[in-house]
Structure formats: structure tokens, C-alpha cells
Amino acid sequence: MAEPSEPRPDVQESAPGAAPLAGIRVVDLSKILAGPYVTMSLADMGADVIKVEHPDGGDPTRKWGPPFNGPDATYYLAANRNKRSVTLDLKSPEGQEAVHRLIETADVVVENFKPGSSLAEVFSYEQLSARYPELVVLHISAFGDSGPLRLEPGYDMVAQAAAGLMSLTGETDGPPVKAGFAMADLSAALFGLIGLTAALVERGRTGRGQYVTTSLYETQLALHVSWATAFFATRERPHRLGSGHPNLVPYQAYPAADGDLVIAVGNQATWRRLCRVLGRDDLPEDPRFLANADRVVNRKALNAELESALALRTVEEWCALLSAADVPVTPIRTLDEIYASEQTGALEMIGTVDHPVVGALEQIRFPVSFSGRRPPLRTPPPLLGEHSRDVLAEAGYDDAEIDRLLAPADPTTEGKTP
The missing domain is CATH 3.30.1540.10 (formyl-coa transferase, domain 3)
Structure with missing residues (x-):
């Protein structure tokens, strides 16, 4: 058996009862659902998550409604609590430098830049790891980092169709149907979360960060499980069974x-x-x-x-x-029945957090308890840029510099070279 490694001198042990990821800082450069769900989970477990958004509208899901609750769509409110929002234009040199100032004190970066895009190049792992060797980077893509589809964009339904879920969902004599939940996005989020936390554990032993990658496509294949082994054994194409099970009846x-x-x-x-x-x-x-x-x-x-x-x-x-x-x-059961059920109440799976515009905001809480304690709902999903000044001040910017960074772009000069 290997000898236990000595603890890193720069890592402090958590106080009893502290959140398990207290002291971990995350720069969230992702948007939509898979990446934000990862970072919300990290935030639920105590990490300090800084969500970087474009000044013009921020995360697109803020507008994915109705329904809306306050200024934002409920879709956005579902995956962004316990974070701080800062607005920066990542395509400007000043915005990129500000992100690097944030990463200097970060442990983790989460991004889902489209492969081949300018931002994927600017914030590539090769560039980041050269400057921050202890940094853990999680990259989530649609189809993975190799293969003929690697440069394709993707959404949850596209991945459900491309990776087989829709071919297995629906009635036998009916059309293919997508799953009711965003299974491609959420499976990528959960596998990404597992990989990221494993990389943090390894960093605790070695002091080195690493590049963690997953995709909507890969994680769908991982969830095939018994469908895959049945096909490998028989080479027979499976068909839809409605709510039926391929291997058990009734x-x-x-x-x-x-x-x-x-x-x-x-x-x-x-x-x-x-x-x-x-x-x-x-x-x-x-x-x-x-x-x-x-x-x-x-x-x-x-x-x-x-x-x-x-x-x-x-x-x-x-x-x-x-x-x-x-x-x-x-x-x-329907959702209204589930949320009102005694079982859901006993598990304390629904909580409220005070939102500055809408007041008490109900949320589904993190589904894991630590020593019998469920992580708290600390802060609501942030308003766009709500924490920009505080976050940038923490990064060492003075008031005048913050004013320049946060000033609206001049549309008459945008895109022009001085």
C-alpha cells in the first residue's frame, strides 16, 4: 500500500460542519444548462462561483421564457443560485485580461466554448495551464474533442437524437420522442461534475491541475448501459417500448x-x-x-x-x-402532486431564498446530504452583473478602472481598430 501523501501546505482543512467545497473558487465561463448546472452544484457545496456574462443580455437562458419570474426566465433561475455575476466582454482585450485576473485566484474554470471558436483559442487549456499549472479546467462540448462531429454545435434535443435516446423513447407504433427532462445536458453536467471533483482530489495529492473534458454525446452513450450490452451481444436494433422494459415483464x-x-x-x-x-x-x-x-x-x-x-x-x-x-x-404523479407530497416535504427538497426583485424564490435543493445536512440555499440566482463591482475590486481594480470596464460599449466604435 502506498504511503499517504503529506497535505499540501497551502490547503487548509475545513472546519467541522463547513461546506465540503468551502475555499474553492470557480470562474464560470459557461452558459445555457450543462455548465451552469455543474457550477451551481459546486456552489451548493460551498464553492465561490463567479459567473462571467456578456454585458448585452448575459446568459441566453435569462430570456428563455415564458414563464418569467422577475426580470429573468425561470429556466435561468433553475441553474444559477449561490453564484455571483460579473459582466465582461470576453472578446475585448480588457475583458480577457479581467478574466485572467479572476483566474489568478481560482481553482477551477468551467467553459463550454464551441470548439474552433475564437474564445476556445483564447482560453484554451494550453494557454491557461501555462500560466496557472494548478488550475482544473472542465470543458463541455456537444460531440467531444475528436471525430468528424467535434466542431458541431449542439443542444440537448440534438444530442438526444444523435446519441440514440429518442430512438428508444416513445410508443412502439408512434414517433420518436425526447425525454421530458434535458437528459443530454444534465448527464453531461453530472459526469462533468464527477470528473472535476476527481481532478480536485488528485490535485490535492500532486499539486497539479488538469484538463477534464466530456460531452453531451459521450455521456448519452455512457447511459445506454444495458441497451449497449444487449446490442453488442445480438447486433439487433432495439425498438421503442413505450413505458415497457426491454428485459422485464411486467x-x-x-x-x-x-x-x-x-x-x-x-x-x-x-x-x-x-x-x-x-x-x-x-x-x-x-x-x-x-x-x-x-x-x-x-x-x-x-x-x-x-x-x-x-x-x-x-x-x-x-x-x-x-x-x-x-x-x-x-x-x-404530476409535478404539483410531487411538490406537495409528504415524501418531498420530509426530505426538505424544496427551499426558498430571498430574491431582490421577486422576494421568496422556491428552488429544488441539492439532492445530496453531508453527515445528515443538506447544503443551504445561500443566495438567489444573481441579477445580470449584480456583483461586478465587488468581484472586480477583489481582483485588484480601482474604482476608475472598474468604471471603464463596465462602461457600455460605444456602438459607433465597436469592431473598429484604433
């Missing part, structure tokens, strides 16, 4: 007398209990439905039998009976 949504519910059977004992509650003790003895493999092959016939039985009672009645028999079951 395991999907079914209609009852007044709505839909989900039943999930993962073993033979549960299968027999389900049939007993449904009053269909004959089904487990039917040669078509003996084992799970038989039920998968004869899915259509079995579902017809189950739907006939389930049509006799309401969702509430079936959920009570099946739950009492230890059969996994649930109604298909």
Missing part, C-alpha cells in the same frame, strides 16, 4: 379504471403476489408466462390479461392492495 405503466399506475415486477415471488392480488392465480401456471424470459417473449399477450384485470378497480384501490402485498407500485 414492468411498465398500465391503465386502471380511472387513470394509470406503474407496476414493477423484478422476481418470481413478486410476480406470484401480483397475480394473487389481481385474482389471476392462473397466470403463473400459464406456459407463456412461467419465467421472466417467457413473459418478455409474450409481452403483448400478458399485458392484455393484466389490463383486463386492472380495469376493474381505481388507481388508488390497486395501489393500496398491491402495496400491502409488497408489489412495487405507484400512481404516475
Whole structure:
């Protein structure tokens, strides 16, 4: 076993009860969802996140509405709490120099510049690492850093289509459908967060930063999981199954007398209990439905039998009976029901933070607890440029320099060379 390394002299241990990333500073050069969700997660865990935005409108999601809540769209408000906003024009020499002044005291930079763009070149890892060897940089792209699609831009739905999710989502005889959540953006955010925090752990051992990359495309492939191994074994193209499972039956949504519910059977004992509650003790003895493999092959016939039985009672009645028999079951709940539910309340997953314009702003809280404590909602999603003066003063600019940096661009001289 390797000897434990000595702690770095410049790293202070966190006080008991402190946020796990307290003392980490992040410069957030990203926009839209994947990058901002990473940096919000870092901020939730205690990092000081400085969100750098263009003076003309800032993060585009500020305008992705309706709905709006105050000056910003609710889409923006979903992924930017606990950050500070500073406005800088990254294409100007002065703005670029200001960003470097911020990076001088930073541990992490997160960016999603389009590969091949001027900003990707100006803030390339080669340039940054030469000046800041301890810096960890996370780059999120649409299709990765190599291959024929590496220079393509991408949005969540494009990635869902390109990486297969839409081909697997929807009813068997219906069109392809995107997932209800932004699965491509959010999977890239979560894998990026994992890679970034791993790089910080390694930096704690070695003192060296590194370049962490992921993409909407790569992370979708990682989530294929059993779909991929099934294809590698059979070379058969999978098809859409609605809410059904490719390897388990019954395991999907079914209609009852007044709505839909989900039943999930993962073993033979549960299968027999389900049939007993449904009053269909004959089904487990039917040669078509003996084992799970038989039920998968004869899915259509079995579902017809189950739907006939389930049509006799309401969702509430079936959920009570099946739950009492230890059969996994649930109604298909809507967001208003979920947010008002006792389970959500018990987990304290919804909190409020005081917004300077709209007042109490509800947010879904970070879904991980540390020693029984959920990270707090410290500050609301910032107004555009709300913290510019404070952040730039911390970077060593005086009042006159800050005034020049924050002065509106003159449209008559913009783009002209002096």
C-alpha cells in the first residue's frame, strides 16, 4: 500500500460542519444548462462561483421564457443560485485580461466554448495551464474533442437524437420522442461534475491541475448501459417500448379504471403476489408466462390479461392492495402532486431564498446530504452583473478602472481598430 501523501501546505482543512467545497473558487465561463448546472452544484457545496456574462443580455437562458419570474426566465433561475455575476466582454482585450485576473485566484474554470471558436483559442487549456499549472479546467462540448462531429454545435434535443435516446423513447407504433427532462445536458453536467471533483482530489495529492473534458454525446452513450450490452451481444436494433422494459415483464405503466399506475415486477415471488392480488392465480401456471424470459417473449399477450384485470378497480384501490402485498407500485404523479407530497416535504427538497426583485424564490435543493445536512440555499440566482463591482475590486481594480470596464460599449466604435 502506498504511503499517504503529506497535505499540501497551502490547503487548509475545513472546519467541522463547513461546506465540503468551502475555499474553492470557480470562474464560470459557461452558459445555457450543462455548465451552469455543474457550477451551481459546486456552489451548493460551498464553492465561490463567479459567473462571467456578456454585458448585452448575459446568459441566453435569462430570456428563455415564458414563464418569467422577475426580470429573468425561470429556466435561468433553475441553474444559477449561490453564484455571483460579473459582466465582461470576453472578446475585448480588457475583458480577457479581467478574466485572467479572476483566474489568478481560482481553482477551477468551467467553459463550454464551441470548439474552433475564437474564445476556445483564447482560453484554451494550453494557454491557461501555462500560466496557472494548478488550475482544473472542465470543458463541455456537444460531440467531444475528436471525430468528424467535434466542431458541431449542439443542444440537448440534438444530442438526444444523435446519441440514440429518442430512438428508444416513445410508443412502439408512434414517433420518436425526447425525454421530458434535458437528459443530454444534465448527464453531461453530472459526469462533468464527477470528473472535476476527481481532478480536485488528485490535485490535492500532486499539486497539479488538469484538463477534464466530456460531452453531451459521450455521456448519452455512457447511459445506454444495458441497451449497449444487449446490442453488442445480438447486433439487433432495439425498438421503442413505450413505458415497457426491454428485459422485464411486467414492468411498465398500465391503465386502471380511472387513470394509470406503474407496476414493477423484478422476481418470481413478486410476480406470484401480483397475480394473487389481481385474482389471476392462473397466470403463473400459464406456459407463456412461467419465467421472466417467457413473459418478455409474450409481452403483448400478458399485458392484455393484466389490463383486463386492472380495469376493474381505481388507481388508488390497486395501489393500496398491491402495496400491502409488497408489489412495487405507484400512481404516475404530476409535478404539483410531487411538490406537495409528504415524501418531498420530509426530505426538505424544496427551499426558498430571498430574491431582490421577486422576494421568496422556491428552488429544488441539492439532492445530496453531508453527515445528515443538506447544503443551504445561500443566495438567489444573481441579477445580470449584480456583483461586478465587488468581484472586480477583489481582483485588484480601482474604482476608475472598474468604471471603464463596465462602461457600455460605444456602438459607433465597436469592431473598429484604433
